Amino acid sequence: MNIKQYLDSTYLKTAEQSGLSENDNTTVVKGFIQEAIDEGFKLIMIRPDKVRLAKEMITKANSKVLIGTVISFPEGTDSLDQKLAEATQAIEDGADELDFVCNYEAFKRGDIDLVKNEIYSGTLLALENHKIVKWIIEVAALTDAQIIQISALIKNVIISNFKEDCFQNVFVKSSTGFYKTENGLPNGATFPSIIMMLENASPLPVKAAGGVRTYEEAQEMIRLGVKRIGTSAAKTIANGETATGSY
DSSP states (O other), X not given: OOGGGGEEXXXXXXXXXXXXXXXHHHHHHHHHHHHHHHHTOSEEEEOGGGHHHHHHHHHHTTOOOEEEEEESTTTOOSOHHHXXXXXXXXXXXXXXXXXXXXXXXXXXXXOHHHHXXXXXXXXXXXXXXXXXXXXXXXXXXXXXXXXXXXXXXHHHHHHHHSOGGGGGGEEEEOOOSOXXXXXTOOOSOOHHHHHHHHHHHTTSOEEEESOOOSHHHHHHHHHHTOOEEEESXXXXXXXXXXXXXXX
């Protein structure tokens, strides 16, 4: 198993969140991009305003590393028009994969039509432009029943509106890594949440984001059926060491 081909190396902090200047934060982003190139990770996941930078570096290096970015991050409450505009710009800047934050708060209050419409419209935009799309459901904000329901909802929208050969390009993703939990509860992927997603999103692939901190945990996620793992410690995990960060 080449575990690096499952790893989406991730850096999504803004300068403010990282406590750095804009220039210093950009330097950190460049370091993550270069590491992804050097290590041969599947993908580098960065903020939309850094996609163009990643494209330039990866093209110059003649690398096969894919570029992923996040849409309506991290709350997912932007309007559909805002989400589509942000995604369109990311595509123009060179993104290969679009990780939309699903409006899980709308889902929780029962506005199912809104959620269905954004899943359909965002997926259509991505697939028409030959991009992979992932829908972040934010498992830490949901009950077990809601994880099951929203995973099934996304699956049903996709299988009802798109051809079977598209299914492999539409992921259900666990977490942003930025959700604030109480009492030290995990804010990313857990084995129980991932199992629920796998059972209810199939045949769509699942991405476990946040919470995977060791090579052994990554292996177990892959054994369960996860196709991608999002982590800010990709090199640490690939080297068989234990990550200490929260994502």
